[in-house]
Amino acid sequence: xxxxxxxxxxxxxxxxxxxxxxxxxxxxxxxxxxxxxxxxxxxxxxxxxxxxxxxxxxxxxxxxxxxxxxxxxxxxxxxxxxxxxxxxxxxxxxxxxxxxxxxxxxxxxxxxxxxxxxxxxxxxxxxxxxxxxxxxxxxxxxxxxxxxxxxxxxxxxxxxxxxxxxxxxxxxxxxxxxxxxxxxxxxxxxxxxxxxxxxxxxxxxxxxxxxxxxxxxxxxxxxxxxxxxxxxxxxxxxxxxxxxxxxxxxxxxxxxxxxxxxxxxxxxxxxxxxxxxxxxxxxxxxxxxxxxxxxxxxxxxxxxxxxxxxxxxxxxxxxxxxxxxxxxxxxxxxxxxxxxxxxxxxxxxxxxxxxxxxxxxxxxxxxxxxxxxxxxxxxxxxxxxxxxxxxxxxxxxxxxxxxxxxxxxxxxx
Numbered sequence: 001x002x003x004x005x006x007x008x009x010x011x012x013x014x015x016x017x018x019x020x021x022x023x024x025x026x027x028x029x030x031x032x033x034x035x036x037x038x039x040x041x042x043x044x045x046x047x048x049x050x051x052x053x054x055x056x057x058x059x060x061x062x063x064x065x066x067x068x069x070x071x072x073x074x075x076x077x078x079x080x081x082x083x084x085x086x087x088x089x090x091x092x093x094x095x096x097x098x099x100x101x102x103x104x105x106x107x108x109x110x111x112x113x114x115x116x117x118x119x120x121x122x123x124x125x126x127x128x129x130x131x132x133x134x135x136x137x138x139x140x141x142x143x144x145x146x147x148x149x150x151x152x153x154x155x156x157x158x159x160x161x162x163x164x165x166x167x168x169x170x171x172x173x174x175x176x177x178x179x180x181x182x183x184x185x186x187x188x189x190x191x192x193x194x195x196x197x198x199x200x201x202x203x204x205x206x207x208x209x210x211x212x213x214x215x216x217x218x219x220x221x222x223x224x225x226x227x228x229x230x231x232x233x234x235x236x237x238x239x240x241x242x243x244x245x246x247x248x249x250x251x252x253x254x255x256x257x258x259x260x261x262x263x264x265x266x267x268x269x270x271x272x273x274x275x276x277x278x279x280x281x282x283x284x285x286x287x288x289x290x291x292x293x294x295x296x297x298x299x300x301x302x303x304x305x306x307x308x309x310x311x312x313x314x315x316x317x318x319x320x321x322x323x324x325x326x327x328x329x330x331x332x333x334x335x336x337x338x339x340x341x342x343x344x345x346x347x348x349x350x351x352x353x354x355x356x357x358x359x360x361x362x363x364x365x366x367x368x369x370x371x372x373x374x375x376x377x378x379x380x381x382x383x384x385x386x387x388x389x390x391x392x393x394x395x396x397x398x399x400x401x402x403x404x405x406x407x408x409x410x411x412x413x
Contacts, residue, residue: 001085002092008222009093009101015213016104018206020047020111026203026265027115029196030258030311034394035119036195036404042114042123046130050107053134055079058106059099061135062142063089069151071140088148090220101217102142109138109166115311116174119184120385123399128378129177137173137370141165141363156341156352157359158332160229161218163273163325164363171318172367175301175309180375181384183308185391192310197257204261208237211268215275225337229275232283233268239287240267247295262316266294269320274328277340282331286324294319322360329356 024043028036050058060076067073076082079099087095110130117126144150145159152164159165184192194200215233219226244263245255270290271283278286298315301307309315329352332344342352378384390398397403 001094002221005090005092005221005223006094006097008226009090009097009217009220012213012217013097013101013104015210016101016108016217017210019104019108019210019214022203022206022210023108023111024203025199026207026261027118027311029199029201029203030115030194031118032192032394033195033405034396036396037402038123038395038399039114039118041400042118042126043111045123045127046111046114047107049127049130050110050134051103053131054103054106055099058134058139059102061139062102062106063099063147066143066147066149069149069154070144072143072147089146092221098220101220102146105142105162105166105214106134106138109162109170110134112167112170112313112317113174113177115313116178116309117181118310119395120181120391121177122382122384122386123395125378125382125384128381129374132374132377133173133370136374137169137367138165141169141366144362145359152359152362155358156355158277158328158337158340158352158356159273159325159359160276160328160337161215161272163321163328164359167269167272167317167321168325168360168363169367171314171316171321172364173371174313175307175318176368176371177375178307178309178314181308183306184310185388187308188306194258200258200261204265207265208268211237211272215268215272219276225276228280228336231280232275232278233271235280235283236271236287236290237264237267239284240264240270240291243267243288243291244295247292262294262312263291266290266316266320269317270324270327273321273324274332277328277332277337278344279331279333279336282327282346286327286331289327290320290323293323325356325360326353329353 020043024040028040031039056078060074061072064072064076082095082099084094087098090098142165144152145165212230216226216230241260241264244259248255248259267287270286294316297319298312301309301315330345332340334340343349345353
């Protein structure tokens with residue numbers, strides 16, 4: 001046990017917690033007035049739900065034992081046997097602290113999905129879906145990547161802080177849900193204006209703040225690897241922010257605050273799987289390239305395919321996470337982190353690159369199949385989508401009986 005590592009991980013865990021409220025502000029600022037409470041409530045409700053599910057069942061299923069490299073067991077149900085002593089995954093911090101740190105990942109991941117379905121999904125259906133999705137998709141993926149004997153780790157795929165587990169899984173599930181729900185009313189006729197840009201900036205700033213705990217904390221110690229992950233995260237976010245600003249200037253003639261905020265977030269998404277594997281210089285490349293990849297990916301989804309991924313959950317987290325996983329296979333060095341069995345493609349070895357592609361494909365299959373299964377079960381109990389009248393009135397009033405701006409008497413088209 002090491003008190004320095006323990007103190008560092010307590011701070012990192014607290015930082016990661018701030019990401020979900022940050023996401024609530026980021027998403028809440030992007031939607032129309034009549035849906036801001038519902039959009040933020042989705043994240044807030046998941047904060048409570050995820051902690052209860054994780055401590056009762058999730059941690060044990062993700063990290064307790066191993067069954068076929070796919071799932072754990074119930075040895076640590078309700079955190080039975082998870083105490084102050086060091087655990088099997090980190091020998092310098094309390095087992096309970098490792099559990100708490102991983103709990104924050106289980107919190108933010110399903111919250112990311114909600115960005116694709118704002119303004120049209122029943123809150124009850126969303127709550128049931130997230131409950132099922134945690135068991136069907138998140139806990140198995142967390143085990144396969146980080147758990148004892150996990151399938152994706154066994155094939156040599158690496159994921160430092162959640163490219164597969166967090167971003168690709170949530171992004172792909174968000175895309176599937178958006179397709180199933182269908183587009184918002186008047187999708188091609190109405191301009192969906194961003195209602196509060198300062199909320200967007202506040203949310204993005206809280207996300208960046210928390211992401212340092214997310215990535216640096218994944219070193220599980222206050223050491224050089226944590227510092228390395230901290231710096232690659234900062235560089236990638238900054239490069240992506242500037243890259244998105246440049247695209248805005250070229251395409252629209254001026255930089256935008258929303259674009260800069262989006263750029264910094266996708267830069268963080270892209271570096272997440274490789275933060276503790278890739279050299280510092282590669283973070284500039286990973287961040288600079290993710291913005292055009294996501295920018296034109298979003299355009300393809302919305303303008304060409306006509307899919308209503310409302311807040312670009314797939315466009316940013318799914319596509320950005322896939323690029324990050326591929327980039328890890330290109331730039332990773334086992335001299336930085338011996339968890340990687342091979343060097344990346346740029347150093348003359350193709351094996352890690354192929355393992356990364358395989359891991360990404362497996363994650364996509366699990367996310368698609370798991371989402372379809374969860375939707376089928378939820379539909380037994382409740383419709384997925386609100387009625388036309390409820391959508392017109394807004395989900396704040398119809399789902400929660402609240403109004404974020406009670407003094408506003410205009411119309412939100």
